[in-house]
Amino acid sequence: MEQISLKALAKINLGLDVLRRREDGYHEVSMIMQTIDLYDDLTMEKTDEPEITIRTNWNFVPVNQDNLVYRAIAMLREEFQIKEGVRVSLQKRIPVAAGLAGGSSDCAAALYGMNRLFQLHLSKEELMERGARLGADVPYCILRGTALAEGIGEKLTVLDPMVECSVVIAKPPISVSTKWVYEHLKLDADMKHPDIKKQVEDIRRGDLEAICADMGNVLQDVTIPEYPVIGTIKDKMMEYGAVGSMMSGSGPTVFGIFTNAGQARKAKAAIKAAGLAKAVYVTKIFNN
Numbered sequence: 001m002e003q004i005s006l007k008a009l010a011k012i013n014l015g016l017d018v019l020r021r022r023e024d025g026y027h028e029v030s031m032i033m034q035t036i037d038l039y040d041d042l043t044m045e046k047t048d049e050p051e052i053t054i055r056t057n058w059n060f061v062p063v064n065q066d067n068l069v070y071r072a073i074a075m076l077r078e079e080f081q082i083k084e085g086v087r088v089s090l091q092k093r094i095p096v097a098a099g100l101a102g103g104s105s106d107c108a109a110a111l112y113g114m115n116r117l118f119q120l121h122l123s124k125e126e127l128m129e130r131g132a133r134l135g136a137d138v139p140y141c142i143l144r145g146t147a148l149a150e151g152i153g154e155k156l157t158v159l160d161p162m163v164e165c166s167v168v169i170a171k172p173p174i175s176v177s178t179k180w181v182y183e184h185l186k187l188d189a190d191m192k193h194p195d196i197k198k199q200v201e202d203i204r205r206g207d208l209e210a211i212c213a214d215m216g217n218v219l220q221d222v223t224i225p226e227y228p229v230i231g232t233i234k235d236k237m238m239e240y241g242a243v244g245s246m247m248s249g250s251g252p253t254v255f256g257i258f259t260n261a262g263q264a265r266k267a268k269a270a271i272k273a274a275g276l277a278k279a280v281y282v283t284k285i286f287n288n
Protein backbone atom coordinates (compact mmCIF):
# COMPACT_ATOMS: atom_id res chain seq x y z
CA MET A 1 0.00 0.00 0.00
CA GLU A 2 1.40 3.40 -0.99
CA GLN A 3 -1.42 5.72 0.01
CA ILE A 4 -4.25 5.81 2.51
CA SER A 5 -7.23 8.15 3.02
CA LEU A 6 -8.76 8.52 6.44
CA LYS A 7 -11.55 10.39 8.21
CA ALA A 8 -10.52 12.14 11.44
CA LEU A 9 -13.76 12.59 13.38
CA ALA A 10 -14.50 15.26 15.99
CA LYS A 11 -15.78 14.56 19.51
CA ILE A 12 -18.05 16.25 21.99
CA ASN A 13 -18.11 15.75 25.75
CA LEU A 14 -21.59 14.79 26.97
CA GLY A 15 -20.30 15.17 30.54
CA LEU A 16 -17.07 16.63 31.89
CA ASP A 17 -16.05 16.58 35.54
CA VAL A 18 -12.66 17.48 37.02
CA LEU A 19 -11.78 15.65 40.22
CA ARG A 20 -8.39 17.02 41.22
CA ARG A 21 -5.24 18.76 40.12
CA ARG A 22 -2.15 16.57 39.93
CA GLU A 23 1.38 17.58 40.93
CA ASP A 24 2.39 17.88 37.25
CA GLY A 25 -0.39 20.41 36.54
CA TYR A 26 -2.61 17.94 34.68
CA HIS A 27 -6.10 17.21 35.99
CA GLU A 28 -7.87 14.01 36.85
CA VAL A 29 -11.12 13.94 34.95
CA SER A 30 -14.25 11.89 34.51
CA MET A 31 -15.81 12.53 31.13
CA ILE A 32 -18.22 11.02 28.66
CA MET A 33 -16.85 11.25 25.15
CA GLN A 34 -18.89 10.95 21.98
CA THR A 35 -17.77 10.94 18.34
CA ILE A 36 -19.77 13.09 15.92
CA ASP A 37 -20.01 12.94 12.14
CA LEU A 38 -17.90 16.05 11.50
CA TYR A 39 -14.44 15.25 10.17
CA ASP A 40 -11.17 16.29 8.59
CA ASP A 41 -9.89 14.27 5.60
CA LEU A 42 -6.34 13.02 5.92
CA THR A 43 -4.46 11.44 3.03
CA MET A 44 -1.03 9.95 3.64
CA GLU A 45 1.37 8.84 0.94
CA LYS A 46 4.81 7.19 1.14
CA THR A 47 7.65 9.10 -0.54
CA ASP A 48 11.28 8.19 -1.29
CA GLU A 49 12.58 11.53 0.06
CA PRO A 50 13.00 11.09 3.83
CA GLU A 51 10.78 14.01 4.81
CA ILE A 52 7.40 14.72 6.37
CA THR A 53 5.44 17.29 4.38
CA ILE A 54 1.96 18.54 5.24
CA ARG A 55 -0.38 20.53 3.01
CA THR A 56 -3.60 21.95 4.38
CA ASN A 57 -6.53 24.07 3.21
CA TRP A 58 -6.42 26.34 6.31
CA ASN A 59 -3.31 28.54 6.23
CA PHE A 60 -3.34 29.24 10.00
CA VAL A 61 -2.87 25.56 10.83
CA PRO A 62 0.83 24.75 11.41
CA VAL A 63 2.51 22.34 8.95
CA ASN A 64 5.70 21.76 10.96
CA GLN A 65 6.32 19.86 14.22
CA ASP A 66 3.64 21.99 15.87
CA ASN A 67 1.09 19.94 13.96
CA LEU A 68 0.16 16.79 15.88
CA VAL A 69 0.09 14.87 12.59
CA TYR A 70 3.76 15.69 12.07
CA ARG A 71 4.59 14.55 15.61
CA ALA A 72 2.69 11.28 15.22
CA ILE A 73 4.55 10.43 12.01
CA ALA A 74 7.94 11.51 13.39
CA MET A 75 7.45 9.44 16.52
CA LEU A 76 6.70 6.19 14.66
CA ARG A 77 9.35 6.85 11.96
CA GLU A 78 11.95 7.08 14.71
CA GLU A 79 10.73 4.10 16.70
CA PHE A 80 10.58 1.84 13.64
CA GLN A 81 13.62 3.33 11.84
CA ILE A 82 11.55 4.12 8.76
CA LYS A 83 13.69 5.54 5.95
CA GLU A 84 10.92 6.70 3.61
CA GLY A 85 9.10 9.99 4.02
CA VAL A 86 5.39 10.75 4.22
CA ARG A 87 3.39 13.33 2.28
CA VAL A 88 0.19 14.40 4.01
CA SER A 89 -2.78 16.25 2.66
CA LEU A 90 -5.06 17.54 5.41
CA GLN A 91 -8.47 18.91 4.54
CA LYS A 92 -9.61 20.67 7.73
CA ARG A 93 -13.29 21.07 8.57
CA ILE A 94 -13.25 20.71 12.36
CA PRO A 95 -12.93 24.19 13.91
CA VAL A 96 -9.50 24.73 15.52
CA ALA A 97 -8.90 25.34 19.26
CA ALA A 98 -12.59 24.66 19.72
CA GLY A 99 -12.95 21.81 22.24
CA LEU A 100 -13.73 19.31 19.47
CA ALA A 101 -10.37 17.47 19.55
CA GLY A 102 -9.61 18.38 15.92
CA GLY A 103 -5.84 18.20 16.26
CA SER A 104 -6.05 15.10 18.46
CA SER A 105 -8.24 13.31 15.94
CA ASP A 106 -5.89 14.15 13.06
CA CYS A 107 -3.09 12.79 15.23
CA ALA A 108 -5.03 9.58 15.91
CA ALA A 109 -5.69 9.13 12.19
CA ALA A 110 -1.99 9.68 11.42
CA LEU A 111 -0.98 6.98 13.92
CA TYR A 112 -3.53 4.59 12.41
CA GLY A 113 -2.35 5.48 8.89
CA MET A 114 1.34 4.92 9.70
CA ASN A 115 0.48 1.51 11.15
CA ARG A 116 -1.23 0.53 7.90
CA LEU A 117 1.15 2.17 5.40
CA PHE A 118 4.29 0.67 6.94
CA GLN A 119 2.71 -2.54 8.28
CA LEU A 120 3.91 -1.93 11.83
CA HIS A 121 1.48 -4.54 13.22
CA LEU A 122 0.63 -2.42 16.27
CA SER A 123 -2.62 -3.34 18.02
CA LYS A 124 -5.25 -0.70 18.77
CA GLU A 125 -4.08 -0.68 22.42
CA GLU A 126 -0.46 -0.20 21.34
CA LEU A 127 -1.47 2.72 19.13
CA MET A 128 -3.50 4.24 21.98
CA GLU A 129 -0.50 3.95 24.32
CA ARG A 130 1.64 5.87 21.84
CA GLY A 131 -1.16 8.39 21.28
CA ALA A 132 -1.26 9.22 25.01
CA ARG A 133 2.29 10.59 24.70
CA LEU A 134 1.05 13.18 22.20
CA GLY A 135 -2.14 14.39 23.89
CA ALA A 136 -4.71 13.41 26.52
CA ASP A 137 -7.55 13.11 23.97
CA VAL A 138 -5.58 11.12 21.36
CA PRO A 139 -6.23 7.58 22.75
CA TYR A 140 -9.96 8.28 22.74
CA CYS A 141 -9.79 9.55 19.16
CA ILE A 142 -8.30 6.16 18.19
CA LEU A 143 -11.04 4.30 20.08
CA ARG A 144 -14.01 6.46 18.97
CA GLY A 145 -17.71 5.90 19.76
CA THR A 146 -19.19 6.40 23.24
CA ALA A 147 -16.70 6.09 26.10
CA LEU A 148 -15.98 7.02 29.69
CA ALA A 149 -12.58 8.73 29.99
CA GLU A 150 -10.78 8.84 33.32
CA GLY A 151 -7.22 9.47 34.52
CA ILE A 152 -6.15 12.51 32.50
CA GLY A 153 -8.49 11.29 29.74
CA GLU A 154 -6.44 8.28 28.62
CA LYS A 155 -8.12 5.59 30.77
CA LEU A 156 -11.02 4.50 28.63
CA THR A 157 -14.08 2.31 29.12
CA VAL A 158 -16.32 1.57 26.16
CA LEU A 159 -19.98 2.44 26.89
CA ASP A 160 -23.21 1.44 25.20
CA PRO A 161 -23.67 3.42 21.99
CA MET A 162 -25.28 6.83 22.43
CA VAL A 163 -28.86 7.34 21.21
CA GLU A 164 -28.87 8.48 17.56
CA CYS A 165 -29.75 12.15 17.25
CA SER A 166 -28.94 15.36 15.40
CA VAL A 167 -26.22 17.57 16.80
CA VAL A 168 -25.76 21.27 16.10
CA ILE A 169 -22.22 22.54 16.57
CA ALA A 170 -21.62 26.30 16.93
CA LYS A 171 -18.19 27.83 17.43
CA PRO A 172 -18.22 31.51 18.38
CA PRO A 173 -15.38 33.55 16.84
CA ILE A 174 -13.03 33.30 19.84
CA SER A 175 -10.13 30.95 20.51
CA VAL A 176 -9.75 29.40 23.93
CA SER A 177 -6.60 27.61 25.04
CA THR A 178 -7.23 24.31 26.86
CA LYS A 179 -4.26 24.97 29.16
CA TRP A 180 -5.63 28.39 30.16
CA VAL A 181 -9.06 26.96 31.00
CA TYR A 182 -7.68 24.19 33.22
CA GLU A 183 -5.32 26.64 34.92
CA HIS A 184 -8.19 28.98 35.82
CA LEU A 185 -10.53 26.31 37.19
CA LYS A 186 -11.27 26.80 40.91
CA LEU A 187 -11.46 23.36 42.47
CA ASP A 188 -13.23 24.26 45.72
CA ALA A 189 -16.08 22.81 47.78
CA ASP A 190 -18.63 25.08 46.06
CA MET A 191 -18.02 23.47 42.69
CA LYS A 192 -21.07 21.74 41.27
CA HIS A 193 -20.06 18.35 39.88
CA PRO A 194 -22.12 16.57 37.22
CA ASP A 195 -23.20 13.01 38.08
CA ILE A 196 -21.22 11.10 35.46
CA LYS A 197 -22.19 7.67 36.84
CA LYS A 198 -25.86 8.54 36.47
CA GLN A 199 -25.27 9.69 32.91
CA VAL A 200 -23.55 6.37 32.09
CA GLU A 201 -26.72 4.65 33.33
CA ASP A 202 -28.92 7.03 31.24
CA ILE A 203 -26.90 6.04 28.16
CA ARG A 204 -27.29 2.35 28.98
CA ARG A 205 -31.06 2.84 29.17
CA GLY A 206 -31.07 4.88 25.94
CA ASP A 207 -32.93 7.71 27.71
CA LEU A 208 -32.09 10.86 25.74
CA GLU A 209 -34.11 13.20 28.00
CA ALA A 210 -32.20 11.98 31.06
CA ILE A 211 -28.82 12.07 29.28
CA CYS A 212 -29.46 15.73 28.45
CA ALA A 213 -30.84 16.60 31.90
CA ASP A 214 -27.68 15.15 33.47
CA MET A 215 -25.25 16.96 31.15
CA GLY A 216 -22.67 19.13 32.91
CA ASN A 217 -19.23 20.55 32.16
CA VAL A 218 -17.31 22.15 35.03
CA LEU A 219 -15.05 24.00 32.59
CA GLN A 220 -18.03 26.21 31.73
CA ASP A 221 -17.51 27.87 35.16
CA VAL A 222 -14.29 29.28 33.71
CA THR A 223 -15.36 30.08 30.15
CA ILE A 224 -18.92 31.44 30.45
CA PRO A 225 -18.07 34.38 32.77
CA GLU A 226 -15.19 35.29 30.45
CA TYR A 227 -17.12 34.71 27.19
CA PRO A 228 -20.88 35.18 27.81
CA VAL A 229 -21.60 34.37 24.14
CA ILE A 230 -21.22 30.69 25.10
CA GLY A 231 -24.24 31.00 27.42
CA THR A 232 -26.16 32.97 24.80
CA ILE A 233 -25.66 30.21 22.19
CA LYS A 234 -26.82 27.58 24.70
CA ASP A 235 -29.99 29.59 25.33
CA LYS A 236 -30.60 29.92 21.59
CA MET A 237 -30.24 26.14 21.09
CA MET A 238 -32.81 25.51 23.86
CA GLU A 239 -35.17 28.17 22.48
CA TYR A 240 -35.10 26.34 19.13
CA GLY A 241 -36.02 22.97 20.58
CA ALA A 242 -32.76 21.35 21.72
CA VAL A 243 -33.26 18.55 24.26
CA GLY A 244 -30.00 19.72 25.83
CA SER A 245 -27.12 22.07 25.09
CA MET A 246 -23.64 22.43 26.53
CA MET A 247 -20.10 23.58 25.86
CA SER A 248 -17.80 20.84 24.52
CA GLY A 249 -14.44 20.20 26.24
CA SER A 250 -12.62 23.41 27.06
CA GLY A 251 -14.78 25.30 24.57
CA PRO A 252 -15.73 27.63 23.15
CA THR A 253 -17.85 25.38 20.88
CA VAL A 254 -21.43 24.77 22.05
CA PHE A 255 -23.38 21.73 20.91
CA GLY A 256 -27.13 21.18 20.93
CA ILE A 257 -28.85 17.77 20.91
CA PHE A 258 -31.98 17.54 18.72
CA THR A 259 -34.36 14.65 18.02
CA ASN A 260 -35.62 16.42 14.92
CA ALA A 261 -33.25 17.32 12.05
CA GLY A 262 -35.56 20.09 10.82
CA GLN A 263 -35.43 21.82 14.20
CA ALA A 264 -31.64 21.42 14.20
CA ARG A 265 -31.44 23.25 10.84
CA LYS A 266 -33.67 26.04 12.20
CA ALA A 267 -31.45 26.39 15.28
CA LYS A 268 -28.41 26.67 13.01
CA ALA A 269 -30.08 29.42 10.97
CA ALA A 270 -31.12 31.31 14.13
CA ILE A 271 -27.60 31.21 15.62
CA LYS A 272 -26.14 32.50 12.35
CA ALA A 273 -28.84 35.18 11.94
CA ALA A 274 -28.18 36.46 15.48
CA GLY A 275 -24.47 36.76 14.61
CA LEU A 276 -23.47 34.52 17.51
CA ALA A 277 -21.29 32.20 15.43
CA LYS A 278 -20.27 31.81 11.79
CA ALA A 279 -18.99 28.24 12.07
CA VAL A 280 -22.26 26.36 12.62
CA TYR A 281 -22.88 22.78 11.47
CA VAL A 282 -25.72 20.31 11.63
CA THR A 283 -24.29 16.85 12.13
CA LYS A 284 -25.15 13.68 14.04
CA ILE A 285 -23.86 11.16 16.55
CA PHE A 286 -21.30 8.76 15.07
CA ASN A 287 -21.15 5.28 16.54
CA ASN A 288 -18.48 2.76 15.51
Ligand SMILES: C[C@](O)(CO)[C@H](O)COP(=O)(O)OP(=O)(O)OC[C@H]1O[C@@H](n2ccc(N)nc2=O)[C@H](O)[C@@H]1O
Binds near residue numbers: 027031137153178249
Ligand atom coordinates in the same frame (compact mmCIF):
# COMPACT_ATOMS: atom_id res chain seq x y z
C1 LIG B 1 -10.75 19.45 27.40
C2 LIG B 1 -10.60 18.08 26.77
O1 LIG B 1 -10.54 18.21 25.35
C3 LIG B 1 -11.83 17.25 27.10
O2 LIG B 1 -11.96 16.12 26.29
C4 LIG B 1 -9.33 17.37 27.25
O3 LIG B 1 -9.34 17.24 28.66
C5 LIG B 1 -8.05 18.07 26.79
O4 LIG B 1 -7.31 17.18 26.05
P1 LIG B 1 -6.09 17.62 25.10
O5 LIG B 1 -6.41 18.88 24.40
O6 LIG B 1 -5.73 16.41 24.31
O7 LIG B 1 -4.99 17.93 26.18
P2 LIG B 1 -3.40 18.00 26.04
O8 LIG B 1 -3.02 18.48 24.68
O9 LIG B 1 -2.82 16.72 26.54
O10 LIG B 1 -3.11 19.14 27.11
C6 LIG B 1 -3.29 20.52 26.91
C7 LIG B 1 -3.26 21.22 28.25
O11 LIG B 1 -4.49 21.00 28.95
C8 LIG B 1 -4.30 20.79 30.33
N1 LIG B 1 -4.88 19.49 30.72
C9 LIG B 1 -5.24 18.57 29.78
C10 LIG B 1 -5.83 17.38 30.13
C11 LIG B 1 -6.04 17.13 31.51
N2 LIG B 1 -6.59 16.00 31.91
N3 LIG B 1 -5.66 18.04 32.44
C12 LIG B 1 -5.09 19.22 32.06
O12 LIG B 1 -4.77 20.04 32.91
C13 LIG B 1 -2.81 20.89 30.57
O13 LIG B 1 -2.54 22.18 31.03
C14 LIG B 1 -2.19 20.72 29.20
O14 LIG B 1 -1.02 21.46 29.05
Ligand SMILES: Nc1ncnc2c1ncn2[C@@H]1O[C@H](COP(=O)(O)OP(=O)(O)OP(=O)(O)O)[C@@H](O)[C@H]1O
Binds near residue numbers: 066095107
Ligand atom coordinates in the same frame (compact mmCIF):
# COMPACT_ATOMS: atom_id res chain seq x y z
N1 LIG C 1 -3.81 18.85 12.95
C1 LIG C 1 -4.10 20.00 13.58
N2 LIG C 1 -5.24 20.67 13.30
C2 LIG C 1 -5.52 21.81 13.95
N3 LIG C 1 -4.73 22.38 14.86
C3 LIG C 1 -3.60 21.75 15.20
C4 LIG C 1 -3.23 20.54 14.57
N4 LIG C 1 -2.08 20.13 15.12
C5 LIG C 1 -1.71 21.04 16.02
N5 LIG C 1 -2.61 22.05 16.07
C6 LIG C 1 -2.49 23.20 17.01
O1 LIG C 1 -3.23 22.83 18.17
C7 LIG C 1 -3.98 23.92 18.69
C8 LIG C 1 -5.33 23.39 19.21
O2 LIG C 1 -6.06 22.90 18.13
P1 LIG C 1 -7.16 21.76 18.23
O3 LIG C 1 -8.09 21.99 17.11
O4 LIG C 1 -6.53 20.44 18.36
O5 LIG C 1 -7.81 22.14 19.64
P2 LIG C 1 -9.09 21.68 20.40
O6 LIG C 1 -10.27 21.59 19.51
O7 LIG C 1 -9.20 22.63 21.53
O8 LIG C 1 -8.73 20.26 20.94
P3 LIG C 1 -9.17 19.62 22.34
O9 LIG C 1 -10.63 19.38 22.24
O10 LIG C 1 -8.35 18.35 22.34
O11 LIG C 1 -8.79 20.58 23.42
C9 LIG C 1 -4.13 24.92 17.56
O12 LIG C 1 -3.85 26.19 18.05
C10 LIG C 1 -3.14 24.47 16.48
O13 LIG C 1 -2.12 25.43 16.27
